[in-house]
Amino acid sequence: MKVYNTLTRKKEEFKPIKPKTVSIYVCGPTIYDYGHIGHGRSAVNFDIIRRYFMYKNFKINFVFNYTDIDDKIIERANRENTTTKKLTEKFEKIYDQDYEKLNVLPPTHKPKPTEEMTSIINLIKEIEKKGFSYMLDDGLYFDTSAFKNYGKLSHQIIKELQAGVRIKADEKKKNFQDFVLWKLSKSGEPSWPSPWGTGRPGWHIECSAMSSKYLGQPFDIHGGGQDLIFPHHENEIAQSESVNKKKFANYWLHNGFVEVNKEKMSKSLGNFKTMREIFEQYDPMVVRYMILSAHYKAPIDFSKDNLEQAKNSLNRIQEFVLNAKESKKEIDKELLESTKEDFIEYMDNDFDTPKALAVIFNFIRESNKQGNGKNAYDLIIDLDKILGLNLDKLKKDKIPEKVKEMVKQREKARNDKDWIKADKLRDAIKELGFIIEDSEKGQKIKKI
Structure with a gap:
């Protein structure tokens, strides 16, 4: 079996870490609004990959996370005068229902950051201990210049990235691509206690912590949409590999974009x-x-x-x-x-x-x-x-007696070459939700 690995930009023979076992982590949605077809596409694509491994008798550990705390969630909860918990619980159910309709198998684990705070904080502590972070007024940041392989997934050269970006005058970060590990909370925002102050985790650290908890490091496949390659997946690698000095994931698979009328x-x-x-x-x-x-x-x-x-x-x-x-x-x-x-x-x-x-x-x-x-x-x-x-x-559609009788009448009209009557009957049958297909073998009735 060959898979295209975004990390190496080529197709590679798939070799699992453990024989006949596959560990997969796929980044799921942020649950603050209704899911769109892009969410559906990613879920179906990785469901097919999972099903294929199952078909080939692999044991699967499939982790699919829901992000249940971030700025958009807080903004919408405030706008609707509700709590972030109530808002995300509502949309979690909606996403589950939509995925079920698409016949996407439930994941082995469906972690959410608010339920994994201990693992997240422990990982940030390790990053800090190894010297990959620094503190600013609004939170703790990851120092990308301290991680020598930063850019290896997206194949971006950091100097080129820096040349194309204007640094704001009030920007206090060491490097423009540095990102928050722990964001200090403002008054009234959901928050958790931590060594760096009351706040909440950054988006990228959540996936590093949850994948490590449920799959270990390294694991076999990390998946998601192409829009997540940079910075999200790039930052996950930096966080996880700075701590463990091991490869984060062996294969990176990314599904394509959804376009609407091109x-x-x-x-x-x-x-x-x-x-x-x-x-x-x-x-x-x-x-x-x-x-x-x-x-x-x-x-x-x-x-x-x-x-x-x-x-x-x-x-x-x-x-x-x-x-x-x-x-x-x-x-x-x-x-x-x-x-x-x-x-x-x-x-x-x-x-x-x-x-x-x-x-x-x-x-x-x-x-x-x-x-x-x-x-x-x-x-x-x-x-x-x-x-x-x-x-x-699948079950054959039950055809009402009324429709069957109209089909017989149409067949007679056709035999009598009464085309006007035959066409009227065909239209009337269509109004009842059925179409007739004419062939050499006779008429075939199908539900629309």
């Missing part, structure tokens, strides 16, 4: 879509399929056209599965074996889901030529353990 999705552009809004219009499995149709590293264009295309493609797979399930035949075993081999080959090559899906469609075409078969159903259901499209839960 523009980067953002609130400022007004093209921001929450998962909730999308699920009102499309089945979550259509959204999941659309995410799988792009390679996890590539940008994905979130548009109505792509959603409709995903819907049609998924419908085709679902229809095949339902027909194959009822088949009494068996198809050629060589086709089954070659399909599975090709599917695994693409997944072994940095989790190439678009090519793996192309293998599925080629199999459907070839299987249909052979008249379909129950063993074809078994293969698709087996591979869906990786795809997670809930194909094993």
Whole structure:
């Protein structure tokens, strides 16, 4: 199995620290607002990676954190006249529900900074003890100039970074890229006691502490969106490796951006879509399929056209599965074996889901030529353990007697060459939520 490692900028053979065991840490959302499709994409991409390891009989320790304390959370809680705890508990439930709809498996551990304060403070103490921090009026900072490998993940040269940034006149930091480890609290803000004063942790230290607690150091895979490479993941490495002098994580995997009609999705552009809004219009499995149709590293264009295309493609797979399930035949075993081999080959090559899906469609075409078969159903259901499209839960739509009668009337009208009546009946059937597909074998009724 090969994976693209952001740290080395190349595909590498995946070698777990412990045989047949994989430890994965993925940065989750800050839970102060509804989740958008970018959150959904990252969760689905790493769910597929996790499922594939499970399919290959690896034992998985999967950690997915929720950030439940930061400036945005405090601002929104104040605006809504509520507590940060009540606000984050509300949105934690909403995120859990959205991920469940997308058929994302629950993590092994779901830590939150407010519940991990002892681990966070202990790690900061170690950083301070090793001489990688300094105190300012507003908190304790990490001194990036003391960590010689700073920039190794994002491949940024610090002198070049400094040349492109204006330092404010009142900036007291030693280096512009230095970041806060412990932020001293203002009056009325949530805070915790610490050796540096009452306050709260910086964003980056939370993930260093939580990954170390649940996975140790080093662990196998650290994941997240490409927007987290710098500074978040770069800073995690600096914190963790300054203390332990060991590699933080062996493989760094980053999923691509979500674009909306070829523009980067953002609130400022007004093209921001929450998962909730999308699920009102499309089945979550259509959204999941659309995410799988792009390679996890590539940008994905979130548009109505792509959603409709995903819907049609998924419908085709679902229809095949339902027909194959009822088949009494068996198809050629060589086709089954070659399909599975090709599917695994693409997944072994940095989790190439678009090519793996192309293998599925080629199999459907070839299987249909052979008249379909129950063993074809078994293969698709087996591979869906990786795809997670809930194909094993499909049931044929119950067609109302009224619709069946109208279909018979339309068939008679077509035989009588009464095209006007046939078209009217087709439209009336559509109004009831069904469409008719005409073929040489006759009429086929499908739910819209």
